[in-house]
Amino acid sequence: xxxxxxxxxxxxxxxxxxxxxxxxxxxxxxxxxxxISKTIRNSTDTGRLMxxxxxxxxxxxxxxxxxxxxxxxxLLLTPARLLMPAQSTENIRFFYHGPxxxxxxxxxxxxxxxxxxNADGAGKTRQAVATSSARIGTVLVVAPRAVNYRWQxxxxxxxxxxxxxxxxxxxxxxxxxxxxxxxxxxxxxMPGKTRTFNTVNLADKQTRVALWxxxxxxxxx
Numbered sequence: 065x066x067x068x069x070x071x072x073x074x075x076x077x078x079x080x081x082x083x084x085x086x087x088x089x090x091x092x093x094x095x096x097x098x099x100i101s102k103t104i105r106n107s108t109d110t111g112r113l114m115x116x117x118x119x120x121x122x123x124x125x126x127x128x129x130x131x132x133x134x135x136x137x138x139l140l141l142t143p144a145r146l147l148m149p150a151q152s153t154e155n156i157r158f159f160y161h162g163p164x165x166x167x168x169x170x171x172x173x174x175x176x177x178x179x180x181x182n183a184d185g186a187g188k189t190r191q192a193v194a195t196s197s198a199r200i201g202t203v204l205v206v207a208p209r210a211v212n213y214r215w216q217x218x219x220x221x222x223x224x225x226x227x228x229x230x231x232x233x234x235x236x237x238x239x240x241x242x243x244x245x246x247x248x249x250x251x252x253x254m255p256g257k258t259r260t261f262n263t264v265n266l267a268d269k270q271t272r273v274a275l276w277x278x279x280x281x282x283x284x285x
Contacts, residue, residue: 084104086173092207092229093158093204093205093207094211095209098161103154111148111180112147114176114177116141116144116176117144118141118171120138134163139158139161141159158204165209172201177200205229211226217285221260223258233248233251233275234271235271236265236266237265240263271285
């Protein structure tokens with residue numbers, strides 16, 4: 065089963081690079097952390113007005129819908145609005161104050177980006193005004209505070225039997241010659257989900273399968 069996040073977000077690992085570069089599409093806050101920063105960059109030669117908003121979602125998959133926060137201060141961020149000069153970098157920090165239970169939680173971060181330009185009316189003072197705009201969506205995953213990493217490898221299928229998303233990897237000879245000599249596949253595997261790999265030849269003895277439990281690397285095959 066291929067898990068597709070919004071845009072889609074979790075099919076592979078990627079970065080969003082537009083006028084406003086918000087880095088990785090998927091961000092993880094591990095169980096031992098209550099806050100995390102995302103670095104954003106205005107890579108243009110003009111100023112940008114950036115606004116950030118967060119909503120909670122039932123799932124990062126395409127079927128996910130917005131759901132209410134457990135409490136008003138469940139996930140806070142700062143700053144929520146700022147002016148970014150040309151070619152500048154800023155940090156946005158997110159703080160989790162939600163339940164400390166065994167549930168993984170998902171949030172959609174809405175990045176609203178507006179270009180600024182100088183308006184010069186006759187006899188009037190020049191002033192910055194917002195012009196063209198764009199909206200970017202990314203996902204923040206907050207691992208359970210009471211995390212339980214478990215997995216099962218059987219018949220070339222990897223199943224996540226724990227309660228936190230795993231980052232999984234396979235690399236080795238390609239299954240099909242048209243894909244080249246060596247192939248590599250990266251995915252995120254949510255709790256309760258199972259998947260195999262499409263291009264790597266899992267039957268080859270040189271193939272390696274591994275996963276990350278937070279920042280811990282774990283060999284599987």
